[in-house]
Amino acid sequence: MSITLDQVTKHYAGAPVVNDVSLDIGDGEFFVLLGPSGSGKSTLLRAIAGLSGVDHGRIALHGRDVTHVAARKRGVGLVFQNYALFRHMTVAENIEFALxxxxxxxxxxxxxxxxxxxxxxxxxxxxxxxAQLSGGQQQRVAVARALAHKPEVLLLDEPFGALDAKxxxxxxxxxxxxxxxxGITTVLVTHDQEEAFAMADRIGVMNLGRLLEMGAPHDLYSRPATRFVATFLGAANLILARCTPDGVQMGANTVAAAERPPGVEEREVVAVVRPEEVEVAASRDALSSAYLARGVVNEVVFTGALESLRVRLEDGAQAPLLAQANGDAGASLLVTRTRHEQRGFEIHPGQSVAIGVRRVHVLPTPLSSFTACAASAALADxxxxxxLLAELAERMKTRIAMRAEPQLGVPDAACAADSPFVGTTAIASQTDCAQRAEWLLRRGAKDLLVLPEQAAVPQRVLIHxxxxxxxxxxxAASASALRHLSAEAVYVGIFPEQSASAHPQHGMRELLDARSEAQLAHGLEMRTELRFGDVAQQLARRLAEAPAQMLIVGVAELTRFAERFRGLLDGGQWPVLIVYRGSP
Incomplete structure (x- = not known):
């Protein structure tokens, strides 16, 4: 590999700007780091160039560890957005300077x-x-100067930002x-999706300091794995749907042709429908795709080759809940139509249309939406x-539903819940919280978020x-949550006290296996820690060691659940996400 990054981390003012990034870039590859402002992409590029040190991790160029090697000895060429040419030198002198x-x-x-x-x-x-050259010509000189000494790697930091479109x-x-x-290995940093699509062999999308996804441009656009990538790489309609044996149910209708991850059980999911995959027609019978609902056209915008529509679902239609940035249900769908489609069916604002979908992609995320659950409607509100709950919902572009469960006031009640629990259930941390959590888990809740009143966004997430x-x-749940948090991930492996002296190597193997699975199967980079003793006690001690921490804990059975977790959950200071996949 030309470039290898292994758990590279960089902090500014105590906050991770680059958060556990691991990456391999092949010889001769054109790799694009894409992300919004503040995502950490330029900081990562500067770390590769040697212009900025790292707090943790390793950087290798062509197999040589350069983590602590000076920039001039790394064999890289660097081009900046502002050209950085010597104004008093001619083109020839600028290019020859490094030589x-x-x-x-x-x-x-x-x-x-x-x-x-x-x-x-x-x-x-x-x-x-x-000064006698155009902006484009000056940037060409900057590229020539960067290549003059025949570097092994070319780094481009938003080189086109100051230029006009043509x-x-x-x-x-x-x-x-x-x-x-x-054939030079090249890394380009940009926030422009069109630029990334046009130039990249592969794209790596960054947000909140994390490298969320990598892949070929077409694959990332067609089959994103995260909400952020789905919405950042072009426009996307995010729809709360439900996986069923027959397909993906959106409202009252099921789309059999939807693309969904293998092994996804029957549950609520987030479906992605690109605007070009939405069809509109005068009637349901005129659609050539799967019927979704009826809607009213709110807006028609002519953009040249394409026409852009916003269509709001009609009142009374059994329609899906759309997960928009503000979490509102029933928001409008974005639709794009070609000139051919426009000629076949003219549309005007206020017109009622039938809506169909040609293709649906289901995100492989276990965290789809939230339900605030309390003993009364006022407490749920x-x-x-x-x-923390409001911030997570905003970052995930999803909704927070509210559910009153009077039985939560009597946590030992034996009655069943009235309806299935949808998404991640959130409850307040209070007296008898462990017992209330067990009550909900036994009645169908799968992911349960326990929230202290003033808990804010964490800086570190502990996983066990x-x-x-x-x-x-x-x-899977940890990876899904951490894509929306600028937090360090730490797996805490805890084993019985007697294992400390008898089988310490078993604990180390467990840590290595856990980190490897997190990386390969879920794209999650995490640190690891080994502890010995009682699980709940060790987790409580680890949480008490630093402020702004959160715990994600998985359980497979509920025997003695309330007893074991009472110290962590009853009036606890820390947010805890409980992941349960066993049978009630």
Missing amino acids: RVRHMRAQARRQRRQELLRLVALEGLDQRLP IREELRRTIRQVQREL ALSRQP WMGEAARSATL
Whole structure:
């Protein structure tokens, strides 16, 4: 591999800006780091270049560990957005600068300069000053200068940001052509999705310091694994649906052709429908795709080759709940139509239409939505505004439903819940919380979030599971939650006290296996810790060691649950997500 990053972490003011990033980039690959401002992508690029140190992890270039090697000795070329040309030097002098520093002979410098000017299509402009060049030409000079000393890796930090659209497109083509001709491993940082699609062999999407997903552009767009990637790589309609044996149920209708992850049981899921996969017609019979609902066209926008619509589902329609940024149910669908579709069926604002979907992709996330559950409607409403719950729902672009369960006031009640529990159930941390949690788990809740009144977004998430049967589900839920948290993940392996002296190697193997499965199966980077003693006591001690922590714990059976977790849950100070996949 040309570039290898292993659990690279960088903190500023105590907060992780780059959070446990591991990545392999192949020889000659054009890799794009894509993400919004503040996602950590430029910091990661600077760490690869050697312009910024790392607090943890390892960086290797072509098999050589360069974590603590100076930037000038790493063999990389770097291009910035602001060109960083020497204003008083000519084009020729700028390009030759790195060669002169390396004491290359004048004739060899001139020959290399001419090669590079031809490569970036600037022949004949040797003697001009930067001020005499256009923005696009100046950036070409910056690229030529970065390539002058024949680096093994080329790093581009948003090089097109200051250019207008047409010049940006031309320069993209030039750089991609140069990269292919030289076969140089290249990493581009950008927040522009179109730029990433046009240039990348592979894209890595970053948010909150984490590398969320990697893959070929088409694969990431068509089959994203996370809500953030689904909505950041182009427009997307996120729909709360339900997996069934027959397909994916959205409202009253089931789409058999939906793409869903293997092994997903019957449960609530988040479905992605791209705007171009939505069809509108005058009637249900006129649709060539699976019927979803009827709607009213709120907005029609002409954008040239495409027409963009916003269609609100009609009142009374048995429609899906849409997971939008504000969590509102029944929000409008975004639809795009080609010129051919426009000619076949003209649409105007206020028009009633039938809505169909051609293709649905189900996200492999176990955390779909939240339900604030309390003994009364007023208490459930208050819980829905708890800071951590509200922040998570906003970041996940999902809803918080409210549910009154009077039996929660009598936690030893034997009656069954009136209806199935949907999504992640949230309850307040209070007296008898462990008993109330067991009551809910025995009556169908699968993921249960216990929230202290003022718990805020955590800086560290501790992960533990009790029994191998809970392992996979716990890792999946942890990965899903941590994609929306700028927090460090730590797996705490806890074994009986007598194991400390008798079989310590077993504990170490468990930590390595857990980290490997988290990385390979769930894309989750996590640290590991080994402890010995009672599980609940050790977890409580670890939580008490630092502020702003959260616990995710998996359980496979509920025997003595309330007794074991009373110390953690009853009036606890820490948010706890309980992942349960056993039978009640």
